[in-house]
Every structure is written in C-alpha cells, then in structure tokens.
Amino acid sequence: MGPADANNAGNVHGGVIMHLCDEVAGIAAVRHSGCRVVTAAVDRMTFRHPVFVGQLVTVKATVNAAWRSSMEVGVRVESENVRSGEVLHTSTAYLTMVALDDEGKPTEVRPVASERPDEIRRAREAQLRRDSRLAERQRIEQERARA
Numbered sequence: 001m002g003p004a005d006a007n008n009a010g011n012v013h014g015g016v017i018m019h020l021c022d023e024v025a026g027i028a029a030v031r032h033s034g035c036r037v038v039t040a041a042v043d044r045m046t047f048r049h050p051v052f053v054g055q056l057v058t059v060k061a062t063v064n065a066a067w068r069s070s071m072e073v074g075v076r077v078e079s080e081n082v083r084s085g086e087v088l089h090t091s092t093a094y095l096t097m098v099a100l101d102d103e104g105k106p107t108e109v110r111p112v113a114s115e116r117p118d119e120i121r122r123a124r125e126a127q128l129r130r131d132s133r134l135a136e137r138q139r140i141e142q143e144r145a146r147a
C-alpha cells in the first residue's frame with residue numbers, strides 16, 4: 001500500500017480495500033461463470049485490523065455458492081509487514097456477483113461443486129446469508145405495504 005491509498009496518519013482507507021475486494025471477487029466470478037459479471041451487492045464487509053502504508057496486502061476470493069445467475073464470493077484480505085513477516089487477517093467480505101449474457105441480461109451459471117468439508121461449510125453459510133437477505137427484503141416490503 002502506498003501513500004495515495006492512505007490518510008495522513010498512514011491508515012489505508014477502507015474504500016481502497018473495498019475496491020480490491022470488488023475487483024478480486026469479480027475475477028473469481030468471471031472464472032467460475034465464463035461470463036462478464038456485475039456486483040449486485042456487497043453483503044458484508046468487516047475490518048478487523050488497520051492496514052498501514054508500506055504493508056503488503058493479499059486478497060483471495062472463492063465462489064462459495066451459485067444459484068441461477070448469482071454467485072456469492074467470499075473474500076479474505078491479509079496484510080503483511082514485510083520486514084517482520086507478521087501476517088494478519090484484516091478483512092472478510094461477501095459479495096453477490098451476477099453473470100450477464102451478451103445482451104447484459106442475467107444468465108445461468110453452473111453450480112459450485114462443493115466437495116471438501118470447508119467448501120461444504122462455505123456453501124451452507126452462503127445459503128444462510130442469501131436466505132436471511134431475502135427474508136429481510138420480504139419483511140421490509142411487508143412493513144412498507146402496511147405503512
């Protein structure tokens with residue numbers, strides 16, 4: 001991370017980390033679907049430790065689950081103090097990416113083949129997040145209809 005990524009105290013802006021997460025999640029979703037994709041939602045983003053100028057940031061993404069046209073991508077961000085070698089898990093993010101066809105319409109994607117225990121756990125948790133997001137949306141719509 002360089003000075004342009006940070007404030008005067010040397011803390012890297014959250015938005016810089018979010019931008020990296022969005023880019024890397026997009027690449028993972030394109031690799032999975034073979035389509036162009038858009039970000040439909042950032043479902044969650046946590047910042048567990050500050051990131052400072054001079055640290056090396058590594059961003060890894062996994063497609064946790066896929067439904068009809070949407071995919072949940074989990075992103076893990078780590079910072080490394082390259083002098084001491086200390087590595088910290090600084091952020092986790094979950095983004096929903098939607099695959100588009102050549103006309104820009106949502107298009108079907110293949111399911112995620114979850115086999116290993118960690119893949120099965122990620123797929124199950126992705127389904128929980130999707131269910132709670134859809135349930136929340138439904139509750140809000142009902143609330144608005146009542147108001």
Ligand SMILES: CC(C)(COP(=O)(O)OP(=O)(O)OC[C@H]1O[C@@H](n2cnc3c(N)ncnc32)[C@H](O)[C@@H]1OP(=O)(O)O)[C@@H](O)C(=O)NCCC(=O)NCCS
Pocket residue numbers: 038039040041066067068069070071096098106
């Ligand atoms: C994402 C987008 C393509 C969805 O279009 P839509 O007309 O709502 O399409 P659909 O209703 O068919 O939904 C397509 C999928 O998107 C998902 N989706 C739509 N809105 C969503 C939201 N707010 N959060 C999570 N998923 C969403 C739907 O659940 C559906 O998933 P599924 O096919 O796996 O069941 C459209 O809203 C869009 O183009 N948004 C702008 C994307 C963009 O520009 N991103 C960059 C932001 S700067």
